[in-house]
Amino acid sequence: MNNLDDIVSLCKRRGFIFPGSDVYGGMAGTWDFGPLGVTLKNNIVNTWWNYWVDQRDDMFGIDAAILMNPRTWVASGHTSTFADPLVECKECHSRFRADKLVDGYSESITTEEFLAQNPVCPVCGKTNWSSIRKFNMMFTTHVGAVTPEDAEGDEAAKELLNRSTTYLRPETAQGIFTNYKNVVDTIYPNLPFGLCQQGKSFRNEISPRDFILRDRECSQLEIEYFVHPDTWSENFDKILEEYRGFLKDKMGLPTEKIHELEVPAEDRAHYSKRTVDIMFDYPNGEEELMGIAYRTDFDLQNIARESGKNMDYRDKNTGETFVPHVIEPSIGVERLFLAVLSTAYTEDEINGEKRIVLRLPENLAPYKFCVSPLLKNKPELVEKAKTVYEKLKAKYTFVTWDDSGNIGKRYRKQDEIGTPKCVVIDFDTLEDGTVTVRDRDTAEQVRVKIEEL
Numbered sequence: 418m419n420n421l422d423d424i425v426s427l428c429k430r431r432g433f434i435f436p437g438s439d440v441y442g443g444m445a446g447t448w449d450f451g452p453l454g455v456t457l458k459n460n461i462v463n464t465w466w467n468y469w470v471d472q473r474d475d476m477f478g479i480d481a482a483i484l485m486n487p488r489t490w491v492a493s494g495h496t497s498t499f500a501d502p503l504v505e506c507k508e509c510h511s512r513f514r515a516d517k518l519v520d521g522y523s524e525s526i527t528t529e530e531f532l533a534q535n536p537v538c539p540v541c542g543k544t545n546w547s548s549i550r551k552f553n554m555m556f557t558t559h560v561g562a563v564t565p566e567d568a569e570g571d572e573a574a575k576e577l578l579n580r581s582t583t584y585l586r587p588e589t590a591q592g593i594f595t596n597y598k599n600v601v602d603t604i605y606p607n608l609p610f611g612l613c614q615q616g617k618s619f620r621n622e623i624s625p626r627d628f629i630l631r632d633r634e635c636s637q638l639e640i641e642y643f644v645h646p647d648t649w650s651e652n653f654d655k656i657l658e659e660y661r662g663f664l665k666d667k668m669g670l671p672t673e674k675i676h677e678l679e680v681p682a683e684d685r686a687h688y689s690k691r692t693v694d695i696m697f698d699y700p701n702g703e704e705e706l707m708g709i710a711y712r713t714d715f716d717l718q719n720i721a722r723e724s725g726k727n728m729d730y731r732d733k734n735t736g737e738t739f740v741p742h743v744i745e746p747s748i749g750v751e752r753l754f755l756a757v758l759s760t761a762y763t764e765d766e767i768n769g770e771k772r773i774v775l776r777l778p779e780n781l782a783p784y785k786f787c788v789s790p791l792l793k794n795k796p797e798l799v800e801k802a803k804t805v806y807e808k809l810k811a812k813y814t815f816v817t818w819d820d821s822g823n824i825g826k827r828y829r830k831q832d833e834i835g836t837p838k839c840v841v842i843d844f845d846t847l848e849d850g851t852v853t854v855r856d857r858d859t860a861e862q863v864r865v866k867i868e869e870l
């Protein structure tokens with residue numbers, strides 16, 4: 418098992434991921450994707466979109482606004498229940514998520530249960546704790562031209578401020594549910610059908626940690642799959658099976674690193690009859706990669722109640738009218754990114770020399786090919802290599818040029834960023850039109866005609 422620190426180090430060294438606001442000393446719980454990271458991330462997202470939306474007749478895309486009417490979060494329950502247990506050390510005033518300081522407890526931990534474990538403050542080592550209180554994780558913001566300063570002592574401004582308060586969305590799902598009726602009334606899809614969205618969501622985590630696994634700003638890939646209430650069970654199985662295929666075939670995740678966990682009734686949301694958490698063996702242990710939840714008609718009924726609008730679906734063939742039920746597979750892009758990266762990260766030896774190699778699936782690698790002249794001070798080699806580069810770039814897009822250092826150093830670098838093939842132009846190329854193609858995983862080299870690339 419590889420080490421998370423090695424992956425963080427590679428990410429920074431090679432331009433995959435930098436700490437957020439690095440130049441100012443960072444910003445906890447935020448990360449910035451660099452040139453290679455954003456390409457890998459886009460490849461993951463685009464592969465997801467192609468698999469779940471473009472290739473299917475029963476799925477449609479949505480791209481909703483991040484800022485939503487605050488009633489959205491009242492209806493969904495987020496204003497009242499989207500909270501983590503916060504505890505404060507009375508000695509040094511450090512704040513923590515209570516369930517993370519003791520073993521074997523979830524977010525529902527009570528003050529009594531917490532104190533019974535006698536946890537020590539990780540900062541000052543004392544054991545003088547406040548009671549646990551619920552800390553809502555939504556980021557609050559104000560929309561329009563009023564600030565909290567205006568509202569001091571001014572009742573009209575205070576009222577305006579209250580009405581202008583909203584949140585950065587804590588999930589993308591509500592942007593789908595609130596558009597369900599618009600979609601049904603405009604494109605009349607047959608059941609079952611899914612609405613898919615990818616985009617940012619925000620959680621004010623008390624203690625962000627584990628690199629990009631628990632950050633304050635993340636990208637989600639969510640599907641709400643609307644079904645007839647009688648068919649939820651078979652549709653749940655179908656989506657689960659399709660997701661197994663996606664993770665294995667499209668993301669290259671080995672099945673032995675994936676563990677499906679049937680969430681027991683007492684740990685499920687009260688309305689859900691089935692939830693499966695898909696766990697992954699990350700470098701720092703088993704963590705949730707994604708979840709698939711049966712949400713019944715909970716969200717659509719909440720919206721119907723809050724908005725007064727009818728959420729019925731009318732079956733065109735039978736005339737039956739009902740509120741559809743929902744299967745929700747939800748996955749975080751960063752979690753998927755780290756699963757892909759940690760699977761690919763390998764240290765091995767080639768001819769007695771240690772190397773780091775990212776064995777990324779070809780469809781996800783930031784570059785498919787690297788093109789080099791064997792020697793950069795031979796104009797005839799550089800010129801020929803440029804023509805090969807232009808040809809491959811036109812055909813495959815994701816192609817890079819490297820004429821730095823010696824050939825061995827270039828191979829090491831391309832291994833570390835996961836480039837599957839290095840193409841080298843040498844003096845034989847000028848004679849017979851063949852190039853050396855070196856394979857990332859085996860380091861084997863073969864001669865190939867330029868036309869066959």
Ligand SMILES: [Zn+2]
Nearest residue numbers: 506509538541
């Ligand atoms: Zn303390």
